[in-house]
Amino acid sequence: MTAAKKILIVNLTRFGDLLQTSPAIAALKRRHPEAAITLMAEKNFADVCDGIPGIDRVYRVELDRVGKLMLDGGAHLVEAYRYVEQVIGELRAERFDLALNYSSSRMSAVFMGLLEIPDVRGWSMTPDGLRVIRHPWSRLFATMCLNRRLASFNLVDYYCAMTDELAGTGSLRYEVTPEAAARAGEVLAEMGIGADARVVALQLGASRAIRQWPEASFVGLGRALADAGFRSVVIGGGSDRPLGDRVVAGIGDAAVNACGKTGVGELGAVLRRAAALVTGDTGPMHMAVAVGTPVVGLFFGPASPFDTGPYAGDHVVIHSGAPCAPCDHNVTCLEPFCRDELSPDRVAAAVVARVAGDWAELESIAGTLAPARVYRTGFDSGGRFLATPLAAPPRRREDALRDAYRASFLHVLEGVPLPQPVPLGRSPGRPTVPIAPFVGLVELAREGLTQAGRLAQLARAKQPRIAEIERIGRELEVVDRTLKEHGGMHPDTNVLVQMFTFGKENLEGDDVATLAVETARLYRDLARTADCMTALLGGVAAKEEESDARLHQ
């Protein structure tokens, strides 16, 4: 890839997601050192971008305004139209040569399609209005969003992979300005938190109630921390203030309520000042990571430590052990018992141990928190995020699948060697994952590969046999339909089928030969990945050479 001169990053989500973009920005800077990077963010969340290194310009888009205009309706819809038209015009005029869309939504796909940028990665749109997901890691991310319990990569690693550069920064990044630090100090001092106080920050709220630890649990935590000599500083926005007041009242003098008293910069400074942050999967969690403050994350509901866990080493995530966790993003749980399984005292003990850097004690505490699992964050040898369980909890079926998928995709997409197959079989204490569905998938993919190869040959002929081409096209339709049914019948394999399906949706153009070759590649990748899964789960060596040979027949 040639070096880009002007790069646009689109991230229309919340401020935590913007912080999670920071390693990708660093990666882009390494790969395109001369490039000017513009980050487009929603105006209400964009302030955080001012502290993220490497951004040359923040383009603040007023989606709030668009929403108000659309809710007003009528002629205001024209105003919304004109505003979007203006934004598109301004961005087109910049003549970006590379764009990365980190907002995985149809809305952002349409937007990217409008920008006329030659190299767009992530969700975009064809001129005909069809969604495409450009870049295999973006497709993998979209796939894993539909198969959350098997998601094995951190969001930040997807972002970084889309830059074609490894993260390598080891953390999110946010620079607290001296002014913000001074203002934060004043805010804390006004509340009676002196420079020598031992402080733990508590983030009570979350974007959804199901991600939120109960109020009474936070009170119990605060009291236990007070007993251990910590002051609690409750952080959050203005809307969290009533909740903060109630929790502070419950904890007593050891706690203060800073909700609504800090802007983004001051929040970073307050968190930097704290010995630790106790939080759900929230924006402030990512801020704490970015400023280097240890996090004890309490992950409930849809939160998963594997895909949005604190992106740096040596943070702690306590994840619900409920068999249904993590739940899907799009469901509403009517009985969120997972939030009630943690003892505030044990969480406090974990906080104290983490502040002390006592990982042996944390191992010990982890054993007492079952069925919840405690993870220590870190990175693999390739610099990708890993959440490693403490206290060696029993390995579950989804753990085996998650690990196998991680290794398989790293192998197929990045060429990372497969680990030695570990025969899981019927070994005591090992989960059993049937490999027959993966074997079946390999066979289907090879059938598709064979047909697509023949199609490519026929299409390249000087006098193509149309009837034969059409016949093979129909056979490929049958293969694809069977693949989808296979994924539905065998959910363990659905990740591969979904990834393949996104890939098929990505095929553009009307040259049959080219499309056939591209299709063959998709079947080949599917066969390879399924082969890897078979090998990793069943202890059988992958048959890659054979798959490759078929592609070139």
Place this chain on the structure above:
Amino acid sequence: MSELQSGNMTVLAERAPALATRIAATRVPATHVLGTTASGLPTLALAGVPMQHLTSPVADAERWARSTVERLQAVAATRVVIVGFGLGYHLEALAARFAGVIAVVEPDLAVLRLALASRDLATLLARVEIVAGDPAAATAGHPAVAAAGDSALATAADPAAATAADPAGDAAAGGRTLVLAHAPALLVPNGAYRRVLRAWQAQAARSGLRLKVLVVTPLYGGSWPIAGYAARALTELGHETHLLDLAPFHDAFQGLERFGARKANRRVLESGFCDVMAAGIAATVDALEPDLVLALAQAPLNASALDAIGKRGVLRALWFVEDYRVMTYWRELARHYDHVFTIQTDACLEAMGQVTDARLAYLPCGFDPRVHRPLVLDAAERADLGSDVSFVGAGYRNRRLAFRRFLDCDFKIWGSDWGGAEGLGRAIQRNGARIDTDDAIRIFNASRVNLNLHSSTYHEGVDPRGDFVNPRTFELAGSGAFQIVDRRTLLPPLFTGEELAIVDSVAAMREQTDYYLAHEDERLALAERARRRALAEHTYVRRMENLLAAVVGPAQEQLLAKRRTVTVGDVARDGEGSLQTFLGQFDPHTPFTIDRLAASLANREGALSEPEAIFLFLHQFDELYLREHRA
């Protein structure tokens, strides 16, 4: 001609020469009397009614103008039509305060002649547009009025031909029109001004507003299809129409029988069911916020639902397409409506007037040309559905008795409720199954003679005092089918004997049947004339025009003050370039909503234009962020 009059006429002649000529030629009747105030200002009285304040006409006119401007501002009107010129005091005061277009409707040319003869109106004549009582007097000489539409021809007697309130003009000019009266004119004994005011208000409100109308069907019955026809007609007239079709609940209603309840309990159940339906309708109104709810007869609305709807400021109209003597629920419900339309006149309106303050009006049934139309049938259809003589309808007592006389013909009876009809069995088709509309139209077309005997539960043949005209009369005519119909007192204004074969007795119906079976040409000629008449006068579009004229005329300010649905036409007017091109593909009346625009993109092929892609983006934005909020 005085110097004063000459000066006025010169100004008028420059703008409207034909009108000036006609005014000059108009004779002033003795009922029109000029006078003067104590201070010497001219005054005018018509049949003894003063057209201005008798002592302080200028100050009084200014008071009127101030309040009028407030009313105009309240509804953001940019144009006003004033009925009544008088001597122009009020118009001068209004012109000094209102910057918009002022059109004056004056049905009496003699008033204009006297005004021009008694006061210096040169400035006023240059400012306002005059719409006179004669089409020729209101021609192209009034550019401002003409600018509001594509024709400058305006007549006070027929506002539909005038343009000050023309819908296209309204949209093109980007404003709203309010029609008001110069109050003294309404007191003139012959009522001419009052009639003109009503007609103009109705026209202005009807055409200048795109109403949101909720049409409510009954669960079943003869008025159910009429609801659909009415809704379609309202849509054709450019209104945003929503049909609340309650037919899907009919099975549930019939399912109440499964409880096997005693009669009294059964009534309780049915009443409870109807209460649920009424609450559902009220909830629909709450969600939809229409301007008008039009309920067809037997729509399950009860008093509390109607009152709740009324409290929301929604107009309530009932089209009672029933015989008021047979169906009497109007006694309880009519007073909960703002308007009741009936298919009967005198005695019916009088009876209803005793129980309700609602506005009452006669509105006969009609037909839908898209449904009721001539069809070319194939041989199989003719064999199945055709006959020399046919009847489509329910087996009422008088029909059971009357139709026995036709059994020696090639006679087919179609429809339900014929069980136990002695002797008719051979003629009854499909075992008395209900006939759907499509088949009914085919039967009309396949039959040489269609009998149309109005129902009666207590006559043996023709009801000698029958008044209303049934829907079948219009539907047969619209289908180009020949019919023999029993005489109805309300039939003559609708159809004549040149269009339908009209009979006074069953015996005559039998005789006419033989005659017309033997006289093919005459039969076809009558059917053709009936169809032409029906198309010209009896479509549901015409009926809805009349209904809306009655409903919205008196409520024009209330309706204008409400927030209107913005249409594509409204915004396309201001659009430029690619946006306007995109919007140009839509009917201008299409509501300008993201859902409607996005729906047009659903099945399109090929590259998206930029406006299409931007609206697609906004649609996705709406789905992602706003749908839940809006709900």
